[in-house]
Every structure is written in structure tokens, then in C-alpha cells.
Amino acid sequence: MGTDENRQTQRLGAPEDFVRDTWYPVLESKRLGRRPVGVTRLGRQLVLWRDAQGRPVAQDAACPHRGADLSKGRVVSGCLECPYHGLRFAADGACVRVPCEGSTRPIRADLRVKGYVVREGLGLVWLWWGEEREELPPLPWTHELPDAGAGSCTATLTWNVPFARVMEGNLDLHHFPFAHRRWAPGMGTLLDPYTARLEGDTIHTHGVLRRDDGKPWDGRSGFEAEIRVLFPHLVLLRFGSFTQAMAAVTPIDAESTWVVFRYRSSLPLLGGLVAWLLVQSEVRLIQPEDYALLRDSEPRHPAREDFHLVRADAGIALWYRLYERRLEAQRRALPSGEVVQRAVR
Template sequence: MGTDENRQTRRQGAREDFVRDTWYPVLESKRLGRRPVGVTRLGRKLVLWRDAQGQPVAQEAACPHRGADLSKGRVVSGCLECPYHGLRFAADGACVRVPCEGDARPIRADLRVKGFVVREGLGLVWLWWGEERNELPPLPWNHELPEAGAGSCTATLTWNVPFARVMEGNLDLHHFPFAHRRWAPGLGTLLDPYTARLEGDVIHTRGVLRRDDGKPWDGRSGFVAEIRVLFPHLVLLRFGSLTQGMAAATPIDEENTWVVFRYRSSLPLLGGLVAWFLVRTEVGLIQPEDYALLRDSEPRHPTREDFHLVRADAGIALWFRMYERRLEAQRRALPSGEGVESPEQGVHTSGEWGGDRASG
């Protein structure tokens, strides 16, 4: 098999599944009220609803009876009622009522709807995508991501861009002076110093966009940016000591991605306004430009071999290395990380930070 055929095989293989054993955000908590909500996430049509205690429930949207969309039903007495024939399903998936059969007739045991483990935190509903365990890990970065509420603002987007392309864009620092030149005129194009390193499942990147004056960085000039990514999909950004940002990407299916992002500012009195302004800027100005570029990038499902990466792409290289190896491990039906060579633990480039290459 030739090189091109090998590459095509790898690309097709990378689309067989999504990264498993991960908590994915699937909906803002405030969007889940008394009525069921239908979403497509991770290639599955889901129905989300709240039980009698107000806890979120996630189940397959297709009724096991004859396939009606349960998200078009209603919640009655703490159960989800099918809109087609009125069958009711409890939070554990068991059917508890079949009106056409009467209450006296036993309900067949296999009349169940498949469910998924969900938890609520940081103003989001998270779904566990992976093997069932007696004890699941806590929600990721629960104490580091910016909380919803006062001083914060959240927005969501649906992009016709595959998941890996979205994450590639999230790690790209040096596109800003070009893709967004209308909003940042005069921003330097040289990314130096720049470091990218891996600690566990966290990619740390830090760099300075500045003018190329042929001199080492003076420690003051330019725009300093710091991005951390908790593989595979959570991004944490810091802008000084008062403002924090986060973004998370969840595959809708192989071709589309749901993105949620949030800004939070602790600026006294004006924090909420600052967060609102940053989110509105993202939605109205920055993200449409990123979306247009990522949507039209080819191939839509790249591997590292499709790229000719440069020094400033070191963070992207680390992410794709982890992504391809994780999917390969899954295809071999191995537990995550077992029998798979560990990704390189760092990519360091020119420039000095006085020993502090990236924040912990």
C-alpha cells in the first residue's frame, strides 16, 4: 500500500470514534428546564430532561417501542412520556407505563431506553463518554474553569467543522495578526518567545506576539498569551490577573462540533460588563472569521502527515500526537494509554522566560 493510501486509511480510521473516557459538556444547565430537550452529541441523538428531584437525565432520543423522538414528549410524574403512544420511562430507562396494554398487564423487561451518565457543574450538563465504572473521575478542572453566574457570560456555537479542526484552531496563536487584523491593527506577527509542553493530559502553551525587530524579547513589549488545553477538548485562557476564559468543544457528529465558551472577570463593579463585552466580541467579530477559515480548510479530517508544521505550531503538534495515539489505542480495544507510546513530554523553542516556561 502506497503512502497516499496509508494516509487515507489512517484518516478514515481516525473518524471511527470519538475520544473516550471523557466528560463532555452537552448543554448549558439553564437550557434544561421542565421540558425535554433534544440534542445530537457524539453521533447520538439524545433527549435530556430533569427527574422529580430536578437532576439531569440523558437517554437515547428514540423510543424503544417504535422509534418516536422522545424529546418531543413531556415529563409527567418524574418520568419521560413518549409523544406518540404515551409510554413512560423512568430515569433509569425502565418503562413504567404502556397505556394501550393497561396498568394490569406486566411490562416486558426489554422495553427500556438506553441512558448515559450525566452530571451538572459550572453551569453545564456533562455526559460521560466511555466505559462504565464504579467510580467515575470528577468533572475536569472543576476548580479552575470560570464559574457561571455574576461576573461571567457564556455563549454557544454550532460549527460545521470537525472536532479536530476546532481544537487545532483553539491552539493557534500566530493566526491572530492576519485572520483578525481588522480588530487588532498593528499586532506583531513574530511569535517569540514561544513554548509548548505536555504535563500529563495538559498541553501548556505560552508566547508573545511582537514586532520582528531582530532583537531578543525585552520582557515588556508585545501581546502575551497563555493557553492551556486539557486533552481532548477543554481550553483555559488567562488575560492578566482579573480575566479568565474557557472554551470546550464537543463533537456533534463527524462533521459538526458544538462549542461553548465563557469569560469571567473579577473587576470590581464592572466584571459582568467586561465578560459580556468579551463574549459579544467573540460571537460577533472573532469567531465568524475563525469559523470561515476552519470550515473551508482541507482536508476536513487531517492527520499530522497532512501538515507541514513550523515552530509556532508546537502546541498543535502535541495535540494531534495525543489524539491519533488515543484513537489508535481505542481501535485496538486497549484501555486508554495502555500499550501506547507516551507522547513527547515537551516541545521547547527559542526564547527565555527566566526559567518559567509555562504556568502550572
């Protein structure tokens, strides 16, 4: 395969290219009650439900019998019942009832639905995307990300934008005075000082947007922000002394992305109201403008070589470096020829 074909293969954005061996949030906990919920995450159609003990369960949504959507079924006696023929599946995926066969006939072992490891934390249901292990790592950044509850407000978005483009946007500070000029009149356009460094799998950035007056920063003026990213998909932002924000980004498929974001304010008495107002401004004002720009950016599945990055993009450059290295390592681990087969399908 020639160089151009290799490059195209690397940019396909196929589900196999999602960064593995990490926890991805897939749903807000409050959205998962007594009824099954269907979602598409990481290129898979999933059904989420709660067992008799209230623990979340994630399984493939297609019934192994004849492919009916299990998310349209119901939970009965701690098992998931198919809406088409009434087959029931336990939390471990085993089929425990086939009504048309009666209660005395043995149930075939291949009537099993594939399951995924899930845990709850920070008001979210997280799914482990990677190889099975005897001991999985803990949920990431549980002591860093703002929890749901008093003083916080959470919202979710579904964007027709590939995962990498969404993460690129989360690390971009110097777009604000231009993309959102209506909401930030007079904001300075000079990003100085600005630093970006990599520490393990964490990208640390800190910058100040201020007026370009030819003078050194006085330590007070301008808009100051700290953005940290735990690769590949968790973002923590701090603005001033009282405001903290997070974003957790999960691929839906190769072309679309699910984003959950949360604001938290520690302002006495008014923290919850401030967080709610910030979330509303994001949903109604800021995010629609970001979405329109990211959706139309080309190429949809970029590599670092497609960009002519400037100093203010140093955090983005670090993220793409990690992303490309991780995907390359995953491709090398695939059986010989599998990448080529994906490219020509």
C-alpha cells in the same frame, strides 16, 4: 488492506473515533428546565430531561417502541412520556407505563431506553463517554475553569467543522494578526518568546505576539497569552491579570462540533460588563472569521503528516500526537475487523 486504505480508514472521523473515557459537556444547565431537550452529541441523538428531584437525565432520543422522538414528549410524574403513544420511561430507562396495554398487563423488559451517565458542574451538563465503571472520575478542571455566575458570560456555537480542526484552532495564537487584522490593527506578527510542553494530558503553551524589531523581548511589550488544554477538549486561556476564558468542545457528529465558551473578568465592579463585551466581540467579530477559515481548510480530517508545521505550531503538534495515539489505542481495542468494516460501509 493497503497503506492508502489504512490511512483513509484512520481519517474517516466516524463516531467510533471520538476520544473515549472522558466527560463531555453537552448542554448549558440553564437550557434544561421542565421540558425535554433534544440534542445531537458524539454521533447520538439524545434527549435530556430532569427527574422529579431536578437531576439531569440523558437517554437515546428514539423511543424503543416505534422510534418516535422522545424530546418532543413531556415529563410526567418524574418520568419521560413518549409523544406518540404515551409510553413512560423512568430515569433508569425502564418503561413504567404502556397505556394501550392497560395497568394490569406486565411490561416487557425490552421496552427500555438506553441511558448515559450525566452530572452537572460549572453551569453545564456533562456526559460520560466511555466504558461503565463502578467509580467514575470527577468532572475535569472544576477548580481551573471559570464558573458561571457574577463576572462571567457564556455563549455556545455550532460549527460545521470537525472536532480536531476546532481544537487545532483553539491552540493557534499566531493567526490573530492576519485572520483578525480588522480588530487588531498594528498587532505584532512575531511569536517570541513561545513555549509548548506536555505534562500528563495537559498541554501548556505561552507566547507573546510582538513587533519583529530584531531585539529580545523586553518583558513588557506585545500581546501575551497563556493557553492550556486538558486533552482532549478543554481549553483555558489567560490574558493579562484580570481576564480568563475557557472553551469546551464536544463533537456533534463526525463533521460538526458544539462549542461552549466563557469569559470571566475579575475587574472590580465592571467584571460582568467586560465579560459580556468580550463574549459579544467573539460571537459577532472573531468567531465568524475563524469559522470561515476552519470550515474551508483541507483535508477536513487531517493527520500530522498533512501539515508542514512551524515552531509556533508546537502546541498543535502536541495535541495531534495525543489524539492520534489515543485513537490508535481505541482501534486496537476494537474486535478484529471492525475498523475495516467501518471503512467500506
